[in-house]
Amino acid sequence: MGVKIFGQYLIEQGVVDSEQVRAALELMERENRSLGELATAEGILTVQDADKVNAEQRHRDCPFGELAIEMGLISEAQIDGLVRLQERSRLRIGQALVRLGSLENERLAELLASYEADQAPYRTGEVVLPDGLHEDALAPAVLDLFPKLLMRIARIVARVGTGEPASAVPDLPVRSAVRVRGDASLQICLVGDEEFSRQLAGAAAGIDVSGANRERLADGVGEFLNVLAGNAMSLLEQKGVSTELEPPRNEIEFDDGYLFELAVNVGSAALFLKPL
Amino acid sequence: MSEKKLTVLLVDDSQVVLTQLESIIDQNEDVEVVGTARNGAEAVQRVSQLHPDLVIMDIVMPEVDGLAALRLLRANHPDMRVAMLSSVGGMASKAEEAFRLGATQVLDKPIDAELVGALLAQECERLRS
Numbered sequence: 001m002g003v004k005i006f007g008q009y010l011i012e013q014g015v016v017d018s019e020q021v022r023a024a025l026e027l028m029e030r031e032n033r034s035l036g037e038l039a040t041a042e043g044i045l046t047v048q049d050a051d052k053v054n055a056e057q058r059h060r061d062c063p064f065g066e067l068a069i070e071m072g073l074i075s076e077a078q079i080d081g082l083v084r085l086q087e088r089s090r091l092r093i094g095q096a097l098v099r100l101g102s103l104e105n106e107r108l109a110e111l112l113a114s115y116e117a118d119q120a121p122y123r124t125g126e127v128v129l130p131d132g133l134h135e136d137a138l139a140p141a142v143l144d145l146f147p148k149l150l151m152r153i154a155r156i157v158a159r160v161g162t163g164e165p166a167s168a169v170p171d172l173p174v175r176s177a178v179r180v181r182g183d184a185s186l187q188i189c190l191v192g193d194e195e196f197s198r199q200l201a202g203a204a205a206g207i208d209v210s211g212a213n214r215e216r217l218a219d220g221v222g223e224f225l226n227v228l229a230g231n232a233m234s235l236l237e238q239k240g241v242s243t244e245l246e247p248p249r250n251e252i253e254f255d256d257g258y259l260f261e262l263a264v265n266v267g268s269a270a271l272f273l274k275p276l
Numbered sequence: 277m278s279e280k281k282l283t284v285l286l287v288d289d290s291q292v293v294l295t296q297l298e299s300i301i302d303q304n305e306d307v308e309v310v311g312t313a314r315n316g317a318e319a320v321q322r323v324s325q326l327h328p329d330l331v332i333m334d335i336v337m338p339e340v341d342g343l344a345a346l347r348l349l350r351a352n353h354p355d356m357r358v359a360m361l362s363s364v365g366g367m368a369s370k371a372e373e374a375f376r377l378g379a380t381q382v383l384d385k386p387i388d389a390e391l392v393g394a395l396l397a398q399e400c401e402r403l404r405s
Contacts, residue, residue, distance in 0.1 A: 059384040205292035230363030
């Protein structure tokens, strides 16, 4: 039950094991090309120009294509063409498992259909908020940005489940939080196991955290939350909503909030939002 | 005799950010970290003791935040070079205020090592000219 990626579903169903999924993900990583890579492969952008767009993307929540257009490096029609090409050529996990001989091609369609049915309650085109968060201006931005930043900063794939009222979080060892106050107020907490937290903290802080203790990992994860909150606050400020960010907190109250289950490709984690 | 090194004070409440900045600066032999501080009040005190050439300081910190500390530094050390770091750098209200207070630069988080390197090179050049 709950949100999961197709690989997790297949493991749960006993169709493949985690090593096979890991191998499939590695194959996808090798074969799937980013928009920037496709643009350079097609001769539309130079490698230097693509690097400039990638560098700018580290600081702005803006898709590659949108930024490249804004920087005057590419036309809208060229981006549309590249997106179509990317979609056509993208290797997905099911196909990767078939290619590696871990899954029979004949079973793929049937398994995808059962996966879609399993995940239907969680899949939406827009951010869905639980009743208690409808009035909060910050929550939609945080939930929308969270998976994007997680991927962009730490290369972690995440799907965010539907939030449920909760007074406790999963018993995971690394816990961090930030608080935003002002016209919109929210406490954003992230809890994770060591595997998830190590990858996120290392990427967010740009240092080797392989020997770091939990407190240090929480510090690094707190930096990610800082960036997440800062980006969400920036979007809100453009709409005239004024907020202030408090420093990351490691001592957190988990009462009267909303727990969002996360399906991640590295370890396990959960997001907890608490209106203030 | 070797040229004078650029001396830097690092200010952030996050130890991992301080470590990251130190590791970036370690790669530049013309730059030396002379101290660190974990909030704005400590930063003001350390500047008076250490007289660094450059302060790299976070905006969001406990007790005295970066913008308040920058205001205090400006009052007592009007020529001090201060670069701000921030996850809220995308907020015009923060970035504009930092520039208004005389920040040399406002660098977004997560930290981009290349941008910090460029800042250090520019400040070294300035020190020598």
